[in-house]
Amino acid sequence: MPPNTTAWSTASRGAPTRFDLIALVLVIGLFAFLAAGSRGVLAPLAVVESNPISLDPSHLPEYAARTTLRMLAAMALSLVFTFTYATWAAKSVRAGKILVPLLDVLQSVPILGFISVTFVFFMSLAPGRVLGAEYAAIFGIFTSQAWNMAFSFYQSLRTVPTELTECAKSFRLSPWARFWRLEVPFAVPPLIWNMMMSMSGGWFFVVASEAITVGSHTVTLPGMGAYIARAIEERSLAAVGFAILTMLIVIVIYDQLLFRPLVAWADLFRFEQEPGAIPPRSWVLEALGKSNLLARLLRLLRRSRRQLGIAFSAAPGLPRFEPQQHSRLLDGVGIAVLIALLALAGWQTDRLLAPQFAWRDVGTAVGLGAITMLRVFVLIALASVVWVPIGVWLGLRPRMARIAQPLAQFMAAFPTNLLFPVVVAAIVNFKLNADLWLSPLMILGTQWYILFNVIAGAAAMPGEMRAVGTNLGVRGWLWWRRIALPAVFPFYVTGALTASGGSWNAAVAAEVASWGNEHVEAAGLGAYIANATTEGDFYKIAIGCVTMSLYVLIINRLLWRPLYYYAERKFRLS
């Protein structure tokens, strides 16, 4: 799950504020509430029987379609969340104080944790039917997509150029009209970029969401994820191969039909167009643009929107200044609500944890977290040593970069769970050390963020600056030290922190892997959470997830964020 880095420039910069703490308590409380609730309901809930998944490849188109539909449903949900939550956070200074740190904490919670604690709740929404499992799966995918989109949108809303806002005000556009006419269009290009990142991230968790095992309850939904899970269970390499092929086709299709047109279309909304940049193109969009039927449809839409716009956008009454001061009363109400929520969160946490709580369990989780942390750092370092030089080399050769860039993005979108069986088979066959050899799976899907950020950084290096190096005869290690590495550094930090966040999340899936009856496991916090989920031990799930969130938050605050600001300040070419 890629955290959104740009949002930091408006989120709190340095030391954690008390609102960060409040947000943390609230999320833990929510988590405890869901987990405690689940513990109560799990027993009476009937096991949902769904159609067994067939490994026959002829079912694959159907499975692929169903999974894609789930992804799109989750994407739609994420958009609704983005438009409401982020707008609220940006528009209300009061709400923003707590909503932004809350988003930051939510972003750090392992996604599989969300899936396991909400599973029972969603199942209870439609008792005895597959629908409940569908809700749970879609929600799981949603939690892997929504946060960074909301961050991006919030960031855009906060950075709408003042002249444009003032212009909209002087035309007396109503807040509703201003939102749709100015703020949304301004936010569209970065939002679409984040949607693409989210979609890639989502694939990784589809496998987990479609074959949910909580305690003794397993629900499988027909889809690619369940197919892959089944293939692993049956040890069918052929089926894994078919799944990989299907995924390739699906990714190409939605890239061509959905994202490419969106990116090309979003180019219209780019506020500042640097000259010389090649505008993105899409054959689908061009074809649609030439369609008469579509033109007629659009005209109809536009007309109805105008009607709607008239209803909403007329700013009645005399012009007046927007209120500058907050009302004391509302502030008071806000604080009261916050305190009540905090108390509630504290109570829920206490209710779940108190009966069993032992500091020893926390110690275990923290210890395992340290092992996972070591893994993440070593892997990021290894990936950097490999991909930074390659990225620089590619970035300085525009023709190679044009080929490599989409390839790296494609690799990032590819759900690496598909490769897990191969690794497990190898570990079992050659009797390898699982603690060591399972680790690379964590970075398999996320290392590409390092690569394509470094490529972008090297490609963005001005030609004259490269010419200076050549003219002065700067070569070898001096060239790397003085010119190449500093030039790509800010880009590298962005890539590395995205990769790091993603790797923590992937740990839950990667530290435990199986192939048929063979289970291999590496010691770590990810394995701890995964095992707790399989056992249906909500007490442990909660401890594990909270510990992992804290690790991610603390590492972000103490390492990545300072590094990011340092890089922006010192190395960014402006």
Place this chain on the structure above:
Amino acid sequence: MNANLKPAPSAEPLLDVAHVRKTFPRGDGNELLVLEDVSVKLAPGEIVGLLGRSGSGKSTLLRLIAGLSEPSGGEVRYLGRPVAGPAEGIAMVFQSFALFPWLTVYENVALGLEALHVARDETRSRSLAAIDLIGLDGFESAYPRELSGGMRQRVGFARALVVHPNILLMDEPFSALDVLTAENLRTDFLDLWADGKMPIKGVILVTHNIEEAVQMCDRILVFASNPGRIVTTIDVGIPRPRDRNDAAFAALVERIYVEMTAKPGRGPKAPVERTPGTGIDTVLPRVSSNLLSGLIETVAAQPFAGKADLPEIASELQLEIDDLFPVAESLQVLRFADVEGGDLRLTADGLAFAEGTSDERKKLFARHLLANVPLAAHVKRVLDERASHTAPKSRFLDELEDHMAPEAAEQTIRALVSWARYAELFAYDDEAGMFSLENPT
């Protein structure tokens, strides 16, 4: 350095560029010729200026001399030896300063010496001396972002000088600076040069500013475009320090304007450029109709009254030649004005345009566009003939690309669209890439 102290012609040239040509591969497999048969000699003690409009290949030539790219034909010799790759003793100053933002002023300057593996103590003393010389004392530990544009370019100079080059190459070093700062830096540079304080023997300056060339250079090579080539060499015999208000100075500036606006075909070589407005294969410059109206109005008004001297117009309107020439040429293409001998004279219709109302102007513009720009007439005819009265842009783009580079074709279409929109001749939908006769509702 005084102009009449020029070294004897027998002196070994620092640099000898002989019959150099340069081509770049194009997407369609053909080659784009950017420099053809260019020869330059640089003698010790000389400042040679390469003057021309953007796209005339002068920066390409500078990069060939610096060894940053390789000529496709001919040879560059430095101190008698062919240049193969970046040569020691040739340093460069860049238009965008090209400082490394993560290095301090001192570190930026010292970088060249580090690359030469100069001993640490010597690196230090030489870097500080260069910083001193160029007037950056006290700024050693500053980062480039803390400096103004002028100060940044001083760092650029110090960085080039610290390696004690024989030749200093300057690629429009003052064009990113405001007028006052640029003048201040130019004067400081010329003072250091005159006092012989800089460790350099010769300078090549690329510029598109005519007055700058006359102020600084001993010799000016005037470049023309498509392909880039030298059309004239001018010896600046004016003693230093030179005064812009001096009659000889003004006369030379005027003479260069005449050279640069001369109708093609009179040069020593056969013209490769086509006469403006002869076929649909003419590359149209991207000039907005506002600029065209603006120039017509200015020339029609007092004190010009229909005929203006280009240098005067340039200084009156604060336009560089890169801005002014395309506008003047467009007026010529549209037959609203004639340009000859450094003068711009409005035609009868040009004067009528200046007098007209907005509506009359559009009608007049439409008539001239159809009559004088064959591509406009061509598009209009196609749209008229088709039942749907629409045609895709790609259709015309393909036709143009038979005659010109893809970028030039794209630019030509954009220029046409802009003019046709002003003239209300036909409409264009950028999203669909379609030309049509009617304006969208």
